[in-house]
Amino acid sequence: MERKLFHEDIQLFNEISSDLKEMKPMLQNLKSAYEALNIGAFTNRELKDLTASVSIILAKNKFLKELNGQLDDMNVKSNIIREKMILDHMHLIEELEQAIAALKSFVPKDIKQRISERQVHLKAKNVSFENGTFTISDDDKENILETYCRFYLTSLEEQEFFDKVQNYVKAYADLKNHMIDNFYADNTNLRDLNVFIEIESDQHSSSFKPSEIKVNKSVIIGMIRRAMHRLDLKK
Template sequence: MDRTLIKQDNDLLKSICGDLRKFRATFAPVVEAFDQFEIGSITNDIFIDIIAGNHNTVIDNYRKSLSDHLDKTLVKNSTLKRIVLAGTEETIANFIRACSAFVNTDAAPSPYGLDKDRTMFLTAKRLSLIGGELCISDKTKEQLLESYCHLYVETEADHLIYTALLNMQASLEVPCLRWVCP
């Protein structure tokens, strides 16, 4: 039997995508902490590393860049280099804390209001960085629609029940049942 879409909940998709505001608020400190490294802007590859919790790649690039700068200044004293590198630990710790807060952002709505019963929330892993802007890609929106916002009848029994409900509705001349009609 064919799979038939009977409802697409665009309000749910809009609500899930609305979680992006919470992530943008927690992503700003990540950008600020990364800017302290002075190694450029956050690229999509770096963003993927942040999402995966792989801070070491970014930190290693920062330390290498810093070491290269020290070599260019002709600092030969290894003790002085160690002191300078040790002074960067607070900057690194700030970056790690900001990344952790971003990745662990709780997108669940408050227990009050229209979204209080929603069970699907946006996660950092579903976000993209396009043109330096945090967003939800079209591909991810399609995945969210398919996974959480579409209601299908799939089996022959489902089709029979759905057809019977539509026939009953038509015979009773009642307005469209909210969960039945597309």
């Protein structure tokens, strides 16, 4: 069967999106480290490349190409001098590497301190740089929703399971309404309708067979008698 969207957790998306505020100083450090290399403007393309798995390789190669070009323009022929000048500038690459590492190891405080129960958080790859600011674009939002916030039914067995649960919930609601309308509700906690179920084997066992599930007739008889008594008193 074609997969069917079962649930989209918007609250989780909002919580993930809220991580951006805490991540922004790290993103700004990344931007500053990149701009210090003087290899071009920091754009959304650079951000996406830098947060990809091969990001530092791309940036390093671009930096070395630019630096070697500057040395050529300065007519520096000596390999010893060229290597020394390159080494003198490698701390800029190291600072960029550190900025990328910090972003990749980012964990929000509410998760780190176990204030929040959520297991997922914002990743730098799901942030964009638009109009001079870091933001979550429409494409980023779609990627976050699809990766973390959507659950799909992907098989006929899963669909059948969901249909049976829906039927159970509907029957539960119908029973609850009937109990309220006919004075049975005064006899039990409406949140616990398991009183109507009797298990033929050990009541405390979680491994009973479906065939052992029976209607607890004594409970129903008692509830009907008490409801009838209340009705008689109202006459």
